[in-house]
Amino acid sequence: MDSIIWENNRLRLLDQTKLPETIEYIECDDYRVVAEAIKRLSVRGAPAIGAAAAYGLVVGAQKIDSADRKVFLERLEAIAGELGATRPTAVNLRWALERMMIRLNTADEQSVEELYKIMLEEAHAIFNEDVQSNRRMGEFGQELLPDGSRVLTHCNAGALATAGYGTALGVIRAAKEKGKEVSVFADETRPLLQGARLTSWEMVQEGIPVTLITDGMAGYLMSKKKIDCVIVGADRITANGDVANKIGTYGVAVLANCHDIPFYVAAPLSTIDMRLSSGNDIPIEERDPKEVTHHGGQAMAPEGVQVWNPAFDVTPNSLVKAIITEMGVVYPPYAENLAKICNPKKEA
Numbered sequence: 001m002d003s004i005i006w007e008n009n010r011l012r013l014l015d016q017t018k019l020p021e022t023i024e025y026i027e028c029d030d031y032r033v034v035a036e037a038i039k040r041l042s043v044r045g046a047p048a049i050g051a052a053a054a055y056g057l058v059v060g061a062q063k064i065d066s067a068d069r070k071v072f073l074e075r076l077e078a079i080a081g082e083l084g085a086t087r088p089t090a091v092n093l094r095w096a097l098e099r100m101m102i103r104l105n106t107a108d109e110q111s112v113e114e115l116y117k118i119m120l121e122e123a124h125a126i127f128n129e130d131v132q133s134n135r136r137m138g139e140f141g142q143e144l145l146p147d148g149s150r151v152l153t154h155c156n157a158g159a160l161a162t163a164g165y166g167t168a169l170g171v172i173r174a175a176k177e178k179g180k181e182v183s184v185f186a187d188e189t190r191p192l193l194q195g196a197r198l199t200s201w202e203m204v205q206e207g208i209p210v211t212l213i214t215d216g217m218a219g220y221l222m223s224k225k226k227i228d229c230v231i232v233g234a235d236r237i238t239a240n241g242d243v244a245n246k247i248g249t250y251g252v253a254v255l256a257n258c259h260d261i262p263f264y265v266a267a268p269l270s271t272i273d274m275r276l277s278s279g280n281d282i283p284i285e286e287r288d289p290k291e292v293t294h295h296g297g298q299a300m301a302p303e304g305v306q307v308w309n310p311a312f313d314v315t316p317n318s319l320v321k322a323i324i325t326e327m328g329v330v331y332p333p334y335a336e337n338l339a340k341i342c343n344p345k346k347e348a
């Protein structure tokens with residue numbers, strides 16, 4: 001099931017808020033529809049929102065009524081700003097939009113028609129490179145999974161969170177493709193239940209054994225020696241290897257380390273932010289309190305209760321055994337080893 005479809009010069013986004021019950025695509029005939037889809041998590045997952053925003057910029061370009069290069073680029077900068085402001089934590093959003101605008105601003109082509117073609121090519125490249133990265137990441141990551149591995153995941157870092165194949169779930173898929181028996185334990189992941197609704201759905205669709213647990217069960221499961229490793233995705237990894245990911249990830253990392261269970265992070269280079277030296281600097285999105293107090297429109301807490309609803313938390317690098325990327329598995333010291341893969345020329 002594709003989260004993002006570009007066909008007939010139009011963008012369609014799978015509305016993930018309706019999964020698993022309903023498969024419905026949003027027709028994005030305006031970049032504002034894309035912005036709203038990112039905000040409301042109709043499209044979600046760091047790489048997926050980056051790719052969606054890149055195509056959203058192309059959709060925005062379709063409605064710019066000017067043949068003047070300068071005006072065209074100025075309007076696109078404004079649209080990129082609106083798309084980039086939709087969610088603050090996943091660095092892929094900034095990365096994708098910056099890549100699109102740099103490609104345009106450095107293009108020799110002058111006509112708006114030629115610039116539009118370049119934009120679409122770049123958006124396709126971002127999309128296709130993400131799928132290829134996830135497959136390479138899967139190849140490297142599956143080497144960490146012996147046959148019979150029982151893997152705990154948190155949130156959804158699958159095909160739905162990317163342009164395809166997935167990051168953490170891509171490692172699971174790659175292990176299965178190698179003929180390994182791998183089973184998944186999926187944290188439901190309150191409050192929006194990406195694990196229950198999306199990870200479980202992806203695994204059931206592909207016949208990969210998956211057991212759904214509530215977030216509070218992870219520690220007990222580990223104490224029963226039912227988990228061999230944890231693999232999660234990421235929304236932003238800083239230069240020192242600190243990891244921002246869905247709220248609850250930090251707790252899982254602490255529990256894994258307490259039980260001497262390897263805690264792995266799978267993420268493409270587009271999720272690594274070398275501009276930030278540590279996780280303390282990562283902007284953490286806070287979302288609508290109703291996501292915590294209500295479910296399916298039904299109140300689960302009294303009117304007037306105080307709510308804190310950060311969408312992400314930060315796992316310190318000391319709890320991360322390795323970071324699985326499309327360039328290989330990266331081990332500590334992360335500051336040194338992430339720099340080697342992110343700035344290879346500088347390191348040479």
Ligand SMILES: CSC[C@H]1O[C@H](OP(=O)(O)O)[C@H](O)[C@@H]1O
Pocket residue numbers: 041044045046047154155156157158161162167168194232233234235245246247311
């Ligand atoms: C492969 S990135 C997936 C990453 O994004 C999710 O956040 P959200 O559902 O709010 O977009 C979560 O942190 C996943 O690990």
